[in-house]
Amino acid sequence: MTNEEVANILDEIADLLDIRGEMSFKVQAYHRAANSIRSLREDINVLYKEGNLREVPAVGKGIAEKIVELLETGSLPYYEDLKEEIPPSLVELMRIPGLGPKKAKFLYDTLSITTIDELLEAARAHRLRGLRGMSAKTEENIITGIQQLRRARERILLFEAHPIAERFIENLRRQPFVERVDIAGSLRRMKETIGDIDLLAASYASHRVMDYFCHMPEVAQVLTKGDTKSSIIARNGLQIDLRVVSPDQYGAALQYFTGSKEHNIHLREIARKRSLKINEYGIFEMEMDRRIGGEKEREIYEVLGMSYIPPVLREDRGEIERGIEDSLPRLIQLEDVKGDLHVHSSWTDGLSKIGRIAEAAIELGYEYIAICDHAQQLKVAGGLSKKKLRAQIEEIMRLNEELDGITILCGIELNIDNDGKVDYEDEFLKELDIVVASIHGGFRQPKEQLTKRTLSAIYNEHIDVIGHPTGRILGRREPYAIDLKTVFKAAAETNTILELNSFPDRLDLNDIQLREAKEEYGIKFAINTDAHSAGQLAYIEYGVATAQRGWLEPEDVINTYPLNKLKEILK
Ligand SMILES: [Zn+2]
Ligand SMILES: [Zn+2]
Incomplete structure (x- = not known):
């Protein structure tokens, strides 16, 4: 079993326990263990064999025993019994925005509803109104919630698709009959969500590539198998398409299959005006039908007379014009990032001790890291009282003396409450190196109120960064209603930094918002x-990928700055 498979089972146990009405600490224990296993770099089977399972953060004795059972036997009676007791399809039901475990269980108990289809039918037939706590409005919310969920399900997160595609690529690359292989499509453009995964290979023996691909151990089902294109469903349910072309066509094919469609249409128009033709086989002079390039992707752009356009920019949002002028942005790169300014520790709802986080930051080559745990208002996340925060600051100062090569900054993630107030008074905030403030509740409020709450944080002179500014969770929660133009204007006026939250299901602000904030308002960002x-x-x-898609350059992002320059910017 892979880490991901173990983590998925633990998450499902947590959800089933939640529906059953178990105490939230028990439910959370399983979710935390799942998250922890998912973020491990080591293989859980190896850890187990070496007797180190209990060292995985958040894996207590009880959960460790269950994992051992799973790894040894491939099944877990505790989990099987739970599925017997509660129909697992209820887990789907509780994911509908606005429904949750209690309502899902209630609908099961009263109307025997176990699937989304049954619920949709009941809501449309007005059979829910009149039940405890349910009105016509609830029915309406449930119907839109289901539509939202379904839209989201058609696409998967970048972060789910990326590692799987990388694994396929690595295996293919090792085969002697594969000359080249790359990710193509929206995944190469690093879009926040992906439909199918597209891979492209170059080979002189395409049938051997296809034989190998269709028999890889991670393949659950072969949909189609041909000499130039095959499609499979991977064991985790993702569809992967592989195309194989001859090596001399590889560059043109890579350009073609990377898209976007809009980018390619625009390129073809430019080509036509210059009596050229581009397609997946190469770039041609139209009159003589003579091929003049296509082995390397760069040649397509060169022949068209523009600078090479990185895949992350290929959306036809002005990159072609800028490529012709040779004035494309100098995009931020992973290596430019010198630190992370929003990290939670085991002092609140994080899993790792600060010392361990600092070690990981050193491994990433960082110069600094800011611990910004939750503040006292956020009780569900174990928010810190002032007294506890002071104790944390002492620990950080001690660690800073012990550790070489990294500076740990003392920070906090304040909660902006329904009236725009935050957890601590100004006097106290002054003592901290960095203050992030974010909204964690009241998402359904009207636009004016949500905007006002954010503005009052922006105008607080001790707040440096606004965290996850729109609150969206990809696939689960739409961005809340907020007037971003007003927020951008105020942030520019007060030199408040806006966060690009990199948590895989957040990516908040998104690419388009980032670019607008930068170009129209001159905002600076922190990629956390x-x-x-x-x-x-x-x-x-x-x-960083999202920042690139938002055309950001290193100067736009404060955590590319060296520590002394960063400190000048933080209020
Ligand atoms: Zn946070
Ligand atoms: Zn937060």
């Missing part, structure tokens, strides 16, 4: 992970 374990610091990769 909001990591809740040391392993999650690696999520910065998805933040």
Whole structure:
């Protein structure tokens, strides 16, 4: 069993316990263990064999025993019994925005509803109104919630697709009959959500590539198998398409299959005006029908007379014009990032101790890291009282003396409450190196109120960064109603930094918002992970990709600055 499979089972146990009405600490224990296992770099089977399972953060004795059973026998009676007791399809039901475990269980108990289809039918037939706590409005919310969920399900997160695609690529690359292989499609463009995974290979023996691909151990089902294109369903349910072309066509094919469609249409128009033709086989002079390039992807752009356009920009949002002028942005790169300014520790709802986080930050080559745990208002996340925060600051100062090569900054993630107030008074905030403030509740409020709450944090002179500014959770929660233009204007006026939260299901602000904030308002950003374990610091990769899609350059992002320059910017 892989880490991911074990984590998925633990998550499902947590959800089933939640529906059953178990205490929230018990439910959370399973979710935390699942998250922790998912962010491990080591293989859980190896840890188990070496007797180190209990060292995995958040894996207590009881859960460890269950994992051992799973790894040894491949099944877990405790989990099977739970599924017997509660129909697992209820888990789907509780994911509908606005429904939750209690209502899902209630609908099962009263109307025997176990699937989304049954619920949709009941809501449309007005059979829910009149039940305890349910009105016509609830029915309406449930119907839109189901539509939202279904829309989201058609696409998967970048961060789910990326590691799987990488594994396929690595295996294919090792085969002697594969000359080249790359990710193509929206995944190469690092879009926040992906439909199917597209891979492209170059080979002189395409049938051998296809034989190998269709028999890889991670393949659950072969949909189609041909000499130039095959499609499979991987064991985790994702569809992967592989195309194989001859090596001399590889560059043109890679360009073609990377898209976007809009980018390619625009390129073809430009080609036509210059009596050229581009397609998946190459770039041609139209008159003589003579092929003049296509082995390397760069040639397509060169022949068209523009600078090479990185895949992350290929959306036809002005990159072609800028490519012709040779004035494309100098995109931020992963190596530019010098630290992470929003990380949670085991002092609140994080899994890792601060010392461990600092070690992971050193491994990433960082110069600094800011611990920004939750503040006292956020009780569900174990928010810190002032007294506890002071104790944390002492620990950080001690660690800073002990550790070489990294500076740990003392920070906090304040909660902006329904009236726009935050957890601590100004006097206290002054003592901290960095203050992030974010909204964690009241998402359904009207636009004016949500905007006002954010503005009052922006105008607080001790708040440096606004965290996850729109509150969206991909696939689960739409961004809340907020007037971003007003927020951008105020942030620009007060030099308040806006966060690009890199947590894989947040990516908040998104690419388009980032670009608008930068170009129209001159805003600066912090690309943070909001990591809740040391392993999650690696999520910065998805933040940087989103920043690139938002045309950001290193100067736009304060955590590319060296520590002394960063300190000048933080209020
Ligand atoms: Zn937060
Ligand atoms: Zn946070």
